[in-house]
Amino acid sequence: MRPDWRDPRLLLLLAATLLLASSFLAPQISVARVGYDALLVVDITGSMNTRDYAANGRPQSRLDAVKAALREMIAGLPCASRIALGVFSERRPFLLYEPIEVCADYAQLGGSIDALDWRMAWEGDSHVAAGLYRAIDMAKELRADVLFFTDGQEAPPLPASGGPVFDGRPGETKGLIIGVGGYRLSPIPKFNDEGREIGFYGVDDVPHENRHGLPPAGAEQREGYNARNAPFGATMTAGVEHMSSVREPYLRTLADRTGLVYTHLDGAAELARAFRSAATPRMREAALDMRPVFGASAGALLLAAFVATPLLEQRARRREIIRAANKPPERRVA
Amino acid sequence: MSGFGVETLWVLAFLPFAVAPLLRSALRASRFSAIDAAPRDGVSRAVAVGLKALGAGAIAASILAAAAPYRAGAEHERIGEGADIVFLIDRSGSMNETFAGRTPAGSEESKASAAKRLLQGFVDRRAHDRVGVVGFSTAPLLLMPMSDHRTAIKAAIDAVDRPGLDYTNIGRGLAMALAMIGSGERDRSRAIVLVSDGAGVIDPRIQDDLRAEMKKANVALYWLFLRTAGSAGIFDEPDPEFDTPQAAPERHLDLFFRSLRVSYRAFEAEGPAATEQAVAQIDRLERRPVRYVEKRPRDELSGLVLGIALGCAVALLLAKLAEVRPPTREQGA
Numbered sequence: 021m022r023p024d025w026r027d028p029r030l031l032l033l034l035a036a037t038l039l040l041a042s043s044f045l046a047p048q049i050s051v052a053r054v055g056y057d058a059l060l061v062v063d064i065t066g067s068m069n070t071r072d073y074a075a076n077g078r079p080q081s082r083l084d085a086v087k088a089a090l091r092e093m094i095a096g097l098p099c100a101s102r103i104a105l106g107v108f109s110e111r112r113p114f115l116l117y118e119p120i121e122v123c124a125d126y127a128q129l130g131g132s133i134d135a136l137d138w139r140m141a142w143e144g145d146s147h148v149a150a151g152l153y154r155a156i157d158m159a160k161e162l163r164a165d166v167l168f169f170t171d172g173q174e175a176p177p178l179p180a181s182g183g184p185v186f187d188g189r190p191g192e193t194k195g196l197i198i199g200v201g202g203y204r205l206s207p208i209p210k211f212n213d214e215g216r217e218i219g220f221y222g223v224d225d226v227p228h229e230n231r232h233g234l235p236p237a238g239a240e241q242r243e244g245y246n247a248r249n250a251p252f253g254a255t256m257t258a259g260v261e262h263m264s265s266v267r268e269p270y271l272r273t274l275a276d277r278t279g280l281v282y283t284h285l286d287g288a289a290e291l292a293r294a295f296r297s298a299a300t301p302r303m304r305e306a307a308l309d310m311r312p313v314f315g316a317s318a319g320a321l322l323l324a325a326f327v328a329t330p331l332l333e334q335r336a337r338r339r340e341i342i343r344a345a346n347k348p349p350e351r352r353v354a
Numbered sequence: 355m356s357g358f359g360v361e362t363l364w365v366l367a368f369l370p371f372a373v374a375p376l377l378r379s380a381l382r383a384s385r386f387s388a389i390d391a392a393p394r395d396g397v398s399r400a401v402a403v404g405l406k407a408l409g410a411g412a413i414a415a416s417i418l419a420a421a422a423p424y425r426a427g428a429e430h431e432r433i434g435e436g437a438d439i440v441f442l443i444d445r446s447g448s449m450n451e452t453f454a455g456r457t458p459a460g461s462e463e464s465k466a467s468a469a470k471r472l473l474q475g476f477v478d479r480r481a482h483d484r485v486g487v488v489g490f491s492t493a494p495l496l497l498m499p500m501s502d503h504r505t506a507i508k509a510a511i512d513a514v515d516r517p518g519l520d521y522t523n524i525g526r527g528l529a530m531a532l533a534m535i536g537s538g539e540r541d542r543s544r545a546i547v548l549v550s551d552g553a554g555v556i557d558p559r560i561q562d563d564l565r566a567e568m569k570k571a572n573v574a575l576y577w578l579f580l581r582t583a584g585s586a587g588i589f590d591e592p593d594p595e596f597d598t599p600q601a602a603p604e605r606h607l608d609l610f611f612r613s614l615r616v617s618y619r620a621f622e623a624e625g626p627a628a629t630e631q632a633v634a635q636i637d638r639l640e641r642r643p644v645r646y647v648e649k650r651p652r653d654e655l656s657g658l659v660l661g662i663a664l665g666c667a668v669a670l671l672l673a674k675l676a677e678v679r680p681p682t683r684e685q686g687a
Contacts, residue, residue, distance in 0.1 A: 029674065030671075037664065040663050040664035043656075043660045044660065047657070107495070114445075114516075116489075116497045116498070116513065117487075117497060117506070117509040117512070118509040118510075118512040118513050119509065120506050121505065124503070125503050125505055127501065128498060128499060128506035131498075131499035131501075132496065132499060135499065140495045141493060142491050142519045311422065311657070312656070314660065315416045315418070315419025315420035315656070315659070316416070316420035318419075319368070319420060319663075322409070323371050326374040326375045327371075327374045327378055331378075
């Protein structure tokens, strides 16, 4: 038995056999897969009930728009990603659960996102900046990126002296502030104690100015101003706090201050794109089954041995025959 | 539901290529002008057919392996012990204090941490339960929908010792727990486990709703009362003049639960050890046979088909090595 090593079929057969054998030696390899860890914090205060989105030709509340976008975005995340969900009301985020994996527990994630409701809010106030800062702390502790969904409407309005101060390191925790809501003012639905909708907030239902702390500059010009008895003026200022639109400039300053990225909620695709560019990809070890690859390459080599080589040989032989036929040397083939 | 399947179906489109060996040979074509030059014999024919079959087998098995075949795991219906359970957990701020009513220091465990540890153990011990988690303070919070996904359930329980919220509003929390359990399957035993360190007055209007709902849902109710030292207990009977829902909410909540005419047990625990006993007792009580479907993991068939392919390939290789070199090479080749 003297093997002819110049025969390509022998080499192909040998390579296929070796590949098939190695599928038993190393059926799996460990590969690094990209995943994302994210803490989602959703504002569930009253202004999120404002219906200034549309879905299927019908008005959609901001909260519903957030839920729809989140479900779709999460479905598109790689399996090695983990998500924790929290709600925001008053001045802090409240964590519903610690991070869970997006593929294994997708149904549970989706179910809990669907269940988000303004009725979960334990207080009506909405101190957005304070809530955001604490959400960033929470994300840092969970070693996750933060996604903070809010319309940016501080209720009650911030005092003239400004909001709370961010004492973390800007940019240490990455993530997005997602501005939710339309750019035009819309009425905010009002609900009674039993949770039934009873109209919209009127101009007299909400404070339009925060009268804690020092009065703003120029308050002296106001009607009925008295330095001791009426430092904010004698009449209540009336504004548009009973209406709501996304407070984009304010959210942008918050983003600048905290090192997060601001984006406006315009559907799931846009949200997913913004998230991927702002989030930290985290490498996770995952086992990759190599056996299909071995099978495919062995199959290809075997096919080559059975089909390609004989065909090539046949062509070579045909050429030989033609050459033999054209023996008279006036038409030489190069 | 047992059946065969492949992970990537389109790969099977290449399977027809497996007939190639029937048409072509991996052996060298020899340049005898006519096969008739060699005498016909049975062994040669058998070897020829065998080699073709081996080639076809090797290619087909390789392509199959590329498609990652498997046999689906069968689903077996079994009888085990378990229930549909909703944990209704008090998330008011006081749960973050110890049983002595202090902020935990050193190795001390807050009521919420004790509840977390024991409920995790509970979930671990009971493999066939479906569990949902509801939190409540001023408002009810749906923490995790009901499911049998252990990781998700435990992730929700894991978060219950984070800083709590304002007050204890049991009525609305109970309504949410009932709504969650009401959607469960009829033939499973169902229970709500209320874990709280205080009680509140349930709005009389909600009381009537709850009464009707509880009866309809036919659930068992367990109240695990984590009693802080010095506070009123469930079973303390105050002076008649102070015996009002406002002055003694724990006792009156207990009376309300008793009046519901459902299977109800209250456990008063004054420390982690007592809490553990109470949880163990609930574990024992909520053990009724349930039907559940066990899905066996599917069997991977990649190894099998790769083995077949390898066997065929080795045989072909041996045949190839047994080839006889052509006597001479003709000129020009």
